[in-house]
Amino acid sequence: MSNVAVVxxxxxxxVAALRLQQAGARVTVFESGNRVGGKLRSETIGGExxxxxxxxxxxxxxxVLALADELGLADQVVEPAGRRPxxxxxxxxxxxxxxxxxxxPAAADEVRIPLRWNPGADAxxxxxxxxxxxxxxxxxxxxxxxxxxFAAHADDVSVRAALPALAARLDAGAGTLGEAVRDALGEPxxxxxxxxxxxxxxxxxxxxxxxxxxxxxxxxxxxxxxPGWSLRGSLFDAVVLAxxxxxxxxxxGLNLPELGDxxxxxxxxxxxxxxxxxPDATELPDLSGVLVATREQVSAKAFTLSGRKWDHLPGxxxxxxxxxxxxxxxxxxxDAGLIAAAREDLSFVLxxxxxxxxxxxxxxxxxxxxxxxxxxxTLDAIEAATPKGLALAGAYFDGVGVPACIARAExxxxxxxxxxx
Numbered sequence: 001m002s003n004v005a006v007v008x009x010x011x012x013x014x015v016a017a018l019r020l021q022q023a024g025a026r027v028t029v030f031e032s033g034n035r036v037g038g039k040l041r042s043e044t045i046g047g048e049x050x051x052x053x054x055x056x057x058x059x060x061x062x063x064v065l066a067l068a069d070e071l072g073l074a075d076q077v078v079e080p081a082g083r084r085p086x087x088x089x090x091x092x093x094x095x096x097x098x099x100x101x102x103x104x105p106a107a108a109d110e111v112r113i114p115l116r117w118n119p120g121a122d123a124x125x126x127x128x129x130x131x132x133x134x135x136x137x138x139x140x141x142x143x144x145x146x147x148x149x150f151a152a153h154a155d156d157v158s159v160r161a162a163l164p165a166l167a168a169r170l171d172a173g174a175g176t177l178g179e180a181v182r183d184a185l186g187e188p189x190x191x192x193x194x195x196x197x198x199x200x201x202x203x204x205x206x207x208x209x210x211x212x213x214x215x216x217x218x219x220x221x222x223x224x225x226x227p228g229w230s231l232r233g234s235l236f237d238a239v240v241l242a243x244x245x246x247x248x249x250x251x252x253g254l255n256l257p258e259l260g261d262x263x264x265x266x267x268x269x270x271x272x273x274x275x276x277x278x279p280d281a282t283e284l285p286d287l288s289g290v291l292v293a294t295r296e297q298v299s300a301k302a303f304t305l306s307g308r309k310w311d312h313l314p315g316x317x318x319x320x321x322x323x324x325x326x327x328x329x330x331x332x333x334x335d336a337g338l339i340a341a342a343r344e345d346l347s348f349v350l351x352x353x354x355x356x357x358x359x360x361x362x363x364x365x366x367x368x369x370x371x372x373x374x375x376x377x378t379l380d381a382i383e384a385a386t387p388k389g390l391a392l393a394g395a396y397f398d399g400v401g402v403p404a405c406i407a408r409a410e411x412x413x414x415x416x417x418x419x420x421x
Contacts, residue, residue, distance in 0.1 A: 001026050001421045005229065005236040007222050007251070008036020011232035011398075011407040012393040013206060013242035013404055014208040015067070017215065019413035025420075029212065030231065032221035036209055038244075039367050040402070046277035046358030048314055049200050053273070053364065054402055055306065056080075056194040057318075063410075064195065064204075066139035069206040075198065078327055079192040079255035083286060083309045088349050089140050090294035099188070101181045103145030103154075108133050110176050119171040122373045126154030128306070132177040143405070144291035148299045149400060151269035151368040152325035153294075161375035193249055198312050225251045229389060238389045238416045242409065243398040244268060244370075246366045265378050266396045268366040272331045273325035274342040277358040278316030290349060299330055300345045316357075320345060325370050335361045369396035391415040 006017045010030035017027045037052045068172045087278040090235040099106045110132050130138050146154040159166040165184040174180035197203045229236045288309040292298050300320040307315040320342045323331040347351045362408035391412035
């Protein structure tokens, strides 16, 4: 029986450990903190268990739904209420978004000069859209969407890494950006785009922990990973490293400097989430949330009206997101400062001054990897520098969402099993 170490008990580490265990390996999961889940976290706020990290997943990807079914949680997956988000721009709420891909409209007035794109090329999403549709579309549609996903501006995020389907259509010779977007989107679907768990992501985490049993060690930091593979004074046949990109260099830097340097090229943004439990009688707009255009005098980058977005949540639940790549000052503020900013933003954007019944502040330092232009080349360098017996997993590879993390974790487990065989 192979002896495999998994470092990190976020969703990536837990899924990798489950797949290794199912394949017959003896698995030990090392987690430096006192809880599992990584950036997935549920807290009791005002008597209700609410997610204070990611709260939803994209349903068109199969990974979360398949795992939920495997773990007996299929009946706990819920759909959103069907409301749409609005945009806050020029000091007022504007109409909702049309059919877009990461905010890039499928139909818009495009410059009439030919689209120039070299197959295999890369650019920032902002630069590409600005060259075809102008600054206003970037600032009022694309930037708010990109900021919500990557906590970065559209000018910082790679087309090829963040929107591979769009890059593929451009490589294939799409005549316009709109044509490429429409092809990448495919036919409109009547089903819901997102899903969530009735009891929050904690339901998924609890089910994974139950399957893994006593193989998870909490409060067990790993100071370094040595080829061999030596961790915390024990030898293993292989290792899955499922920690955020900034931690990889710290664990491998001395022993695998080339790999550590490659992963170190991926920056990570810090963010904060303020969750407010307003009285359920509070009059909120009939929206799922509000995205904030660039240059607005609002500290928050997005509002999620969770009590409107999800029927199973208390009606007064509101989440406000803060922080972008290179702009962490507000994330570092005291809880009181963040709560004051959230209430001020809520008053300015939605006209709501109601005293919250409960509040929770959650910070995620270096929590969101940012896919800079050239990210795919960085991943190629990581692959080339990764020795046999070691596999990496996490949100810095092929998508920051939970489905992509699950897919990468399963691939990491398969890589380790192939190396061992």
